[in-house]
Amino acid sequence: MKVISITNNKGGTGKTTTTLNLSAALSRKGNKVLLIDLDAQCNLSVAAGASKTAKHIGELLVGETDFESALIKKQNFDIIPASRQLLSYEYRINAEPDSGYFLQEQLEGQNYDFVLIDCPPSLGSLTVNALVASDFFIVPMQGENFAYVGLDEILQLCAKIKKRMNPKIELGGILLNKFDVRTKFGQMVHSKLLSDPNVKLYKTQIRQDVSLMECTAFALSVFEYAPESRGAKDFESLCEEVLLQTQI
Template sequence: MKTISIMNHKGGTGKTTSSINIGAGLAKKGLKVLLLDIDSQANLTEGLGKGDPELSVYDSIRENKKLPILHVSENLDLVPSSIDLLGAEMEIVSKIGREQILNKLLKPVRPDYDYIIIDCPPSVGLLTVNAMVASDVILIPLLGEYFAYKGVDRLLGIVQEVRESLNEKLEIGGVFITQINPNRILTKTIVEKLTEDLQDKVFETKIRINVALAEAQLQGQTIFDYAPESYGAKDYEMLVDEILNRLN
């Protein structure tokens, strides 16, 4: 059983889209998957058609209640988020063991799943640190644009700090590039530069720009349900295969 955090301190990198479709791709292979949304924007929750839940991860964090788990589809479950989570970091900052809150909440449900995928906020605050403490692996989505990798060194440094002080088993699983336009001449240069800087941390699979990915979320569906023959579905299926190969 592995817990994976998908994180980037920048917004708009395809983090939530990737969380949804990596989780769905794993579930499609017969693996039991729990998606955990800890972003107060709740885009993952809404992108799976589960907006405005009665209970969310916020209630669990604030009141130490068991996680509210919603069934999405075969082999795929969700712990939803809500805008209430916006104030969670201020509420827990003075708690003893504040970095371990999420890890403790996940402990009872881990035996029920093969993978837990955590969609982190676009920042490196206390909730993101909680996710890193609860995780085995970090995956980082990067835009296929020049200078997209700026700040990644600092992010990798924070992961290392958490590993040294709070979670010695934490590993950086790799970086994958999203929103690639294969018709742009600049794209090849960008990919080469990212690979030169980050070396074997960069996944071979690249996620191409595909409007079906955005449309699927508007419909509250995964790409595999909405447009199974699209580039988006094919790219995420390949990415899931590469993730499994790397992790195993």
């Protein structure tokens, strides 16, 4: 089982879009996939058609419900949805001495090929829980101002987690999304990324594609909504890279 966090403390960089469509690509290759929505905005849960459910990840983390009860089984994947109330659960987790290990504990003994975790746009204890439970993490990034500042913060957090809590955590790669290298910021960020020895870039870039925006409204992956689209091709290509990385 490979656990992958999709994270960036900057909002709107494509975390949820990546979680949803990478999982669809992995599932099309015959992998058993679990999605975890760790964001109180519930975007992944809504896009996966799993938002109106009784149980959620917050309740699972604090032990108010068990794994099977929190799980929604869909045709192509299983998902543990989020809730608007997740923030109050995060406060409760924060109060515990071992607050970083709650998700890892819940995933122990589970039998999936891949677990993909959609993180909130922050580096609080929910993201720490995701990174502690993960084998690697993917950082979707756009070429705007402050993109690189956010990356430094994530890499520093990861280094601390690697040292103290989860020695196996690695950067899977930075995923350039809607990234325009023709803009000044795009160029600046791109050349910094290429020259940084701590950074790995996926070869695949996710191009701007309206299908990626539209598919979520129909609770479909881009492969079901627009199989011939650029978005479908790009996520297929990202999936190949991830499979090579994990050698499954």
